Amino acid sequence: MADTGAERITTGQAVAARLWNSRWLLAAGFVAVTAVYGFAGMSAYVVLAALALLLAAALLPTGRAIRSTESAAAIEASGLQRLSGEYLAAAVADPLIIFDRTAIIVHANAAAFAAFGGIAPGLSLSLKFRAPEMQALLDGVLSGTVASDAVDYTEKLPVERAYRVSASSVGHATDLYVLVFKDQSETRRIDRMRADFIANASHELRTPLASISGFIETLRGPARNDPAAREQFLQIMQSQTGRMARLIDDLLSLSRLEMKPYLKPGTEVDLRQTIDSVIDSLGPLARENSVVIERDYAQGPLDVPGDRDELFQVFENLLENACKYGQPGGRVTVSIARGEAGPEPGFDVTIRDYGPGIPEEHIPRITERFYRVDVESSRTQKGTGLGLSIVKHILTRHNARLSIKSEVGKGAAFTVHLPAR
Amino acid sequence: MQSVHIVSAYDEELKYLSKRIAAMGGHAERMVEQAIQALVNADPGLAQKVIRDDIVLDEGQREIDDKAIVIIAKRQPMATDLREIVGAIRISADLERVGDLGKNVAKRVVSVIDGRQPTSLFRGLEALAELALTQLKEVLDVYASRSVEKIGFVRDRDDQIDAMYTSLFRELLTYMMEDPRNITPCTHLLFCAKNIERIGDHATNIAETIYYIVTGEQLPAERPKGDKTDQVALQAALPVK
Numbered sequence: 001m002a003d004t005g006a007e008r009i010t011t012g013q014a015v016a017a018r019l020w021n022s023r024w025l026l027a028a029g030f031v032a033v034t035a036v037y038g039f040a041g042m043s044a045y046v047v048l049a050a051l052a053l054l055l056a057a058a059l060l061p062t063g064r065a066i067r068s069t070e071s072a073a074a075i076e077a078s079g080l081q082r083l084s085g086e087y088l089a090a091a092v093a094d095p096l097i098i099f100d101r102t103a104i105i106v107h108a109n110a111a112a113f114a115a116f117g118g119i120a121p122g123l124s125l126s127l128k129f130r131a132p133e134m135q136a137l138l139d140g141v142l143s144g145t146v147a148s149d150a151v152d153y154t155e156k157l158p159v160e161r162a163y164r165v166s167a168s169s170v171g172h173a174t175d176l177y178v179l180v181f182k183d184q185s186e187t188r189r190i191d192r193m194r195a196d197f198i199a200n201a202s203h204e205l206r207t208p209l210a211s212i213s214g215f216i217e218t219l220r221g222p223a224r225n226d227p228a229a230r231e232q233f234l235q236i237m238q239s240q241t242g243r244m245a246r247l248i249d250d251l252l253s254l255s256r257l258e259m260k261p262y263l264k265p266g267t268e269v270d271l272r273q274t275i276d277s278v279i280d281s282l283g284p285l286a287r288e289n290s291v292v293i294e295r296d297y298a299q300g301p302l303d304v305p306g307d308r309d310e311l312f313q314v315f316e317n318l319l320e321n322a323c324k325y326g327q328p329g330g331r332v333t334v335s336i337a338r339g340e341a342g343p344e345p346g347f348d349v350t351i352r353d354y355g356p357g358i359p360e361e362h363i364p365r366i367t368e369r370f371y372r373v374d375v376e377s378s379r380t381q382k383g384t385g386l387g388l389s390i391v392k393h394i395l396t397r398h399n400a401r402l403s404i405k406s407e408v409g410k411g412a413a414f415t416v417h418l419p420a421r
Numbered sequence: 422m423q424s425v426h427i428v429s430a431y432d433e434e435l436k437y438l439s440k441r442i443a444a445m446g447g448h449a450e451r452m453v454e455q456a457i458q459a460l461v462n463a464d465p466g467l468a469q470k471v472i473r474d475d476i477v478l479d480e481g482q483r484e485i486d487d488k489a490i491v492i493i494a495k496r497q498p499m500a501t502d503l504r505e506i507v508g509a510i511r512i513s514a515d516l517e518r519v520g521d522l523g524k525n526v527a528k529r530v531v532s533v534i535d536g537r538q539p540t541s542l543f544r545g546l547e548a549l550a551e552l553a554l555t556q557l558k559e560v561l562d563v564y565a566s567r568s569v570e571k572i573g574f575v576r577d578r579d580d581q582i583d584a585m586y587t588s589l590f591r592e593l594l595t596y597m598m599e600d601p602r603n604i605t606p607c608t609h610l611l612f613c614a615k616n617i618e619r620i621g622d623h624a625t626n627i628a629e630t631i632y633y634i635v636t637g638e639q640l641p642a643e644r645p646k647g648d649k650t651d652q653v654a655l656q657a658a659l660p661v662k
Contacts, residue, residue, distance in 0.1 A: 102436070118566055126440050127565030130447025156454055157555050203540065364585040368544045 027170045028085030031098065031178050034168060095163075095181040098170070099125050103138055106176065115161070115181065125179070129153070134165065141167040141177055152184075158396050162188040189258060197255050204247055204370060204385075208240040243382070250386040254369075257310075257393050269311055271302040271336055271347060271418075278315040279334065282323060289327045293319070296335035304347055304418045310394045311418075317387040318351045318414050324381045326353020329411055339417055346400075346419040354411040363404050367392040434492050435502065438485060438509045439564075445481040445516045446561040448474065450554065452523040453620060457550040459527055460613060461543045463534045471527035478520035485513040500637075508634040512564070515623040515630075519557065522616040522623075529609040542592065546614060549585045552578060553621040560628045569635045575628040582621040583649075589614045590650045 019026065086107055089096050095112035099105050103125040112119060119128060126138050133151045140146045148168030155161045164182040215233045223229040279293050286293055304311075322332045332353045339348040358366065362373045370385035372378040378385065395402050399419050406412035426432050452471050459467035489506045492498065498506055556578050563571055593607045593614070629640050 103440075118562065118568070120566070123566055124436075124440070124443075127443040128562070130443045130450065130561060132444075132447055132451060135444050135447060157551065157558055360584075361588045361591050364581060364588050365545055365548065368541070368548055371541060371544070 023171065023174060024085045027098075027174050027176055028088035030170045031085075031089060031092070031096065034166075034170075034178060034180065092180075094183065097125065097179040099177050099179065101142055101175050101177070103142060112181070115183075137165065137167050141169065153181075154188075158399075160189070160192075161185045192258070196258075197251060200251055200369065201248070204251075205244055208244050208247075212237050212240050243379075243384075246382065247384045247386075250384045250390065253313075254386055254390050254393065257390065257397075267305065267307060268303045269306045269308045271304060271311075271349065272297055274308060274312055275315055275334060275336065275349065278312060278319055282316065282319050285320065286323050286332070289323050290330065291323045291327060292331045293323075294331060294333045296333060298337050298347075302336055302347060304420055306398050306418070310397070314391050314394050314416065315349070315351070317391050318416070321387060322351050322353040322355075322412075322414070324383075325377070326355030326411055328356060329354025346417055348415050348417055350413055350415045352411060352413040357408040357410055358404070358406040358412050359408055360406075363406060366404070367402065428496075431492075431496050434488070434496075435505060438488060438492075438506065441481060441485050441488075442509055442512055442516070443561070443565065445478055445485075445513060446557075446564070448477050448481070449516045449519040449523065450557055450561070452478070452520050453526075453550065453554060453557070453617075456523040456526040456530075457547060457617075459530050460533065461547055463530070465531055465534065468527040468530035472524050475520050475524040478517050482513045482517040485509055501634075504634045504637060508630045511630045512627050515627050519620050519623050522620050526613045526616050529613055532609045533606045533613075535606075539596070542589075542596070542610060545585070545589045545592065546610065546617070549582065549589060549614060550617050552582045552585060553617050553624065556582070556621050556624040557627075560624045560631070563628065564631050567631075567635050569632050572628050572632055572640075575625050579621060579625050582618055586614055586618040587649045 085098075086109075089098065089107060089109040092109060093111060095115045096109045097105055097112050097119065098107040105119055105121050105123050105125055105128075107121060108119045116128070126135060129135075129138070131153060134153055137149055137151045140149050148166060150164060150166035153163045153165045155163075162184045164184055165179060166182070167177060167179045170176045170178050215237050219230060219233055223233065275295075279295070282293075319332065319334065326332055332351065335350045335352075337348045337350070339346045358373055362371075365371050366373060367388045369389045372383070372385050392402060395416060401417045403415045403417065404412065405415070452474055455467055456471045458464065459471060489510050492506055493503075496502070556575065559571075560575060563569065590611065593611050596603045597607045632638070632640050
């Protein structure tokens with residue numbers, strides 16, 4: 001690609017000037033081409049695309065060639081070329097950041113904003129990506145020791161993501177560099193999921209399995225001819241297998257959540273409609289536990305960005321817990337309020353029960369997997385110890401927070417803070 | 422690139438300081454992350470690596486100190502610049518401490534390995550570390566973006582970290598009471614939890630320094646000391662059989 005550029009410059013001063021005038025288009029072109037090259041690896045198409053871009057860059061301004069150089073400069077200053085560069089960056093689906101030789105961000109496309117948040121032009125890249133390998137990558141490319149380089153970069157928080165990051169300089173003497181992130185979280189997550197699933201499943205399924213095998217032994221031995229005991233043991237065995245089935249369901253649903261990449265932007269969820277349908281679906285459970293569900297919604301539209309099915313699961317898990325563990329209180333309040341107090345505007349959905357409450361020392365930890373405040377009551381309520389960790393996981397993906405307030409004897413309030421767009 | 426000072430080398434020096442701080446921050450984050458990973462996965466090899474890496478942070482702090490003193494001597498900085506330089510000295514000291522705490526967690530990995538501790542303890546430590554690391558990451562992100570209006574979250578999360586630490590403290594005490602053989606590994610884990618909680622405190626310190634650098638004002642001093650472990654010892658001593 002570089003050879004072709006050099007060839008063209010020797011053909012005449014005019015072409016060189018045109019190329020200079022269209023350096024933004026060229027820069028953006030190289031960005032797009034590098035990106036395509038990085039992802040598809042189709043070298044024939046890359047060369048073709050580069051040639052086409054060069055031709056376009058050299059020929060496009062011909063209509064204006066008769067004009068003086070001042071007007072050409074004016075056109076350049078109008079930002080037209082700059083705009084087209086941004087459009088090209090926007091057309092790339094992966095996060096892409098253009099930066100200058102002091103590692104200051106010049107432009108970042110929408111995918112980069114969605115993935116990393118808060119990367120405004122003018123921010124220093126080496127301050128934002130602090131991991132040692134990223135620092136080495138930036139230093140290497142900016143000092144000119146290598147023309148382009150790539151490293152594997154993993155972000156642990158808030159959601160684990162793995163990228164193959166490549167950095168390279170753009171064009172000739174543009175003083176611009178580009179950073180392209182190729183998301184590899186999927187493969188990484190599948191590996192992690194398998195390991196986690198096996199660890200969790202083997203640990204949590206061992207208890208019910210041990211009890212079932214114990215009962216089978218008894219049924220074949222001492223209780224062989226005791227119909228009453230047999231009936232009782234079979235009952236226990238059935239409830240244990242039921243527990244194992246629920247556990248596997250919850251583990252699968254958690255693993256599925258962990259496998260999905262971060263949330264796709266753009267979809268809106270109507271909180272009022274979602275929560276109403278959650279309440280409808282839990283009607284039978286509430287009646288069974290003789291709990292009344294009260295609603296208290298704020299006025300006006302209650303739309304938040306998010307995934308409807310996932311938010312449905314959040315409120316279903318929370319309301320189900322409230323109905324089960326807050327049963328002595330006899331009522332559960334669901335309220336939606338506009339949260340103006342926090343750093344960013346959003347909605348606060350509170351699910352409050354009036355049951356026995358949660359002791360203070362357990363509150364910070366109840367969203368951990370398999371953490372149970374009271375093993376016995378969790379067993380009788382058919383809990384798996386995974387409901388709240390599913391809730392937490394979904395909320396992290398939504399940039400939302402869960403806060404829990406409770407006083408022993410007065411009930412518990414679970415508040416979900418969902419940021420508005 | 423618009424220059425703030427007439428001598429552009431001065432700008433370069435200030436930029437170099439913040440770049441070094443960011444690099445130190447990245448190293449500190451990585452060290453703590455790997456120390457916890459080594460602890461949870463019982464991986465002494467990774468722990469050794471963390472212990473070796475600490476020297477990078479020590480060197481970073483020394484370099485920042487030297488550079489900052491030289492800048493003060495050469496340029497006689499005023500106002501924002503002076504705050505920036507003094508802030509850099511303070512932040513690098515905090516980050517160096519974070520590295521030391523991470524190293525201390527890594528050192529304890531070997532002593533914890535042979536005891537068979539319940540997984541819920543390690544989940545708790547992981548969750549605590551996740552909170553502290555999120556705190557550190559967000560604070561360093563604010564250092565990059567200078568958007569101090571977001572700094573309110575820091576104290577919120579500090580409370581969460583304290584509550585989590587108190588809960589872990591309680592759980593560890595019960596394990597120790599159940600079986601004296603647990604005392605050795607549980608004491609080490611207790612120190613690990615304490616170290617992680619301290620990392621959160623250092624992150625809060627850094628947040629306060631950043632607020633000072635950007636606004637020239639101190640954050641109000643009402644920082645409630647939320648961890649209630651001093652009371653836990655009394656309560657937990659009661660149910661001994």
